[in-house]
Amino acid sequence: MYKSEQLALSLKHLIETGTWKLHEKLPSLRQQAETSGFSLITVMNAYQELEAQGLIYSKEKLGYFVADNPLQTALAKKVVLNEKIEINSLVFRYLKSIQSEKIVPLGSAFPNSQLLYSPKLMQTLAQQAKHRISYEQTPSLPPGNYELRKQIAQRYCMQGIPTDPSDIVITSGGLDALNLSLKAMTQMGDYILLQETIFYGAWQAAENLGLKVITIPEHPEHGLDLEAFKKAITSYPIKVCLLMLNSHNPIGFTVSEDIKFELAKLLHEHEIYLIEDDVYEELYYDQKKPLSMKYYDQQNLVLHCSSFSKTLGAGFRVGWVYAGKFSEHIQHLQLMSTISVNSFIQNALADYLTHRHYEKHLKNLRNTLKRLKNQYYQYLIKKLPEDCQVSYYPSGYFLWITLPQHIDSSRIYEKMILNDVGVAPSILFYRKNKKQNHIRINCSFEMNDEMINKIDLLIAQISER
Structure with a gap:
């Protein structure tokens, strides 16, 4: 990567994070060269690259300014910087809560052990x-x-x-x-x-x-x-x-x-x-x-x-x-x-x-997981409220349930664990400042009467308004 590209990336970061505000004047070419240690040519090339991207604009004899770029606004919504991550304690508490043998492991990351070994x-x-x-x-x-x-x-x-x-x-x-x-x-x-x-x-x-x-x-x-x-x-x-x-x-x-x-x-x-x-x-x-x-x-x-x-x-x-x-x-x-x-x-x-x-083991395992996942999917789409969505893909043993936006999946998890059922709330999988309205469930267990009762309990909790 050229030096001008490296500098352009660094300056772009300052714009995207709001360190440099809209229409704020950038340091002059000479000031930027002194601050960064790069040559004037390198700084000029970096500024021209940012200008070509629509991130900054120039005014004759006044210098360069941060542009009001709608593409950047869209980018800020799609691409997110997460500088401070704090999830270890949350994951530890969650895993501890579902480890008891009495918990029905719909929140487990592992397939049913009876299908393995x-x-x-x-x-x-x-x-x-x-x-x-x-x-x-x-x-x-x-x-x-x-x-x-x-x-x-x-x-x-x-x-x-x-x-x-x-x-x-x-x-x-x-x-x-x-x-x-x-x-x-x-x-x-x-x-x-x-x-x-x-x-x-x-x-x-x-x-x-x-x-x-x-x-x-x-x-x-x-x-x-x-x-x-x-x-x-x-x-x-x-x-x-x-x-x-x-x-x-x-x-x-x-x-x-x-x-x-x-x-x-x-x-x-x-x-x-x-x-x-x-x-x-x-x-x-x-x-x-x-x-x-x-x-x-x-x-x-x-x-x-x-x-x-x-x-x-x-x-x-x-x-x-x-x-x-x-x-x-x-x-x-x-x-x-x-x-x-x-x-x-x-x-x-x-x-x-x-x-x-x-x-041979893999062939049998795939066939069983395919059958079970389809059973869970068909049951859930039939029983869940219409404003819920169940994402089905032809692999693995997870189903990803999208709840109405006003429902917090962490609350569903807390209620279910009191009834000896584990589910995986979305707070485990994406950042905290998003709507936490998803649940992952493990579909690798036979749908016997006991399991159907537990799934019905989950559906009832979701259906409460």
Whole structure:
């Protein structure tokens, strides 16, 4: 990026945040050069760039002024700077409130455990336990079990993504993969880009690392708003994006291949890295598995993160990151945090994947989730008030319910938890100053009489005016 472009971005930020008010006079070229340390030519080029964008205007012999640009007003509404994030305490309290065994887990992020824990995998674990020497002698330090990394690399290759086991680092679950990747790519105070509505772990990671978050809204049709994305990356010095594009949590959409292709071009053009959270990648309903952004990555700008915990159970909290050239850095960070992943579990997973049991398990899991999600959807759209909307997408096991604007989903959550039912209110997924009128529910449980009674209770709470 040229120096004039860097300066233009910095000055643009001052305009968008209101530091420079409408029609306020900007420092002269000479004053700006002295303040910034750039040359007069660089400052002049930066001012001309801002003028071309309609952000400032010039008056002969008077200098440059901040323009009243309607496009900027629209941008301010779509692209939001979140400098101070405080969500860890909220998430902690929420997770504590739903952990009791008596709570019906409609708010859980994990599928019903009865659908997971494949019998063949349990059998493999038992066999591994009998051969203690086989896993005790296996190196357990990063990047992880070679055979497991080899199996994961082969799965990438089957999707047309050339991958070597050395590209893969095994982690303690998907969230660990995200945290390590984000820590490797950023420093305190850096700008990152998130979707406006996203898994709370991304917000927690940003808070923990002291990052400034730029958010872009979801597109009502395509999932990802490319225009807002373009405006965000040209308005702020974005260091890295963290996006969920397949079976998005909590909404559920999968971004089309055309949008992913355009997104990859923008990342390449602006030299911005992407961390892709793809823990639900295997839970699609169609015949063809959706492509990850890694497929379109020609410049090694994408770190792809995934996990087995959503397909094999929370007890198998083993994830990975396709780290590529960042593999060494991530391994060093891992040694200072989680150190390594259980070698016994890694060995068992490697054996399980080698014998192709995983594919049969995934096929059965997808079919069951598809059936259950459709049942929940049909029941809810029939029973909920007409001014509620239920977003249905053919993947995963979440439904995203939009309530009337006057209903606070946090209040619904509080009432439901008193009745031993957990639901996930929208305050977990997007910033506080938005209308909190969404709920995420987990549809991976059989709709028996007890579950129907609990869902009816939720509907009754929503229907109260």
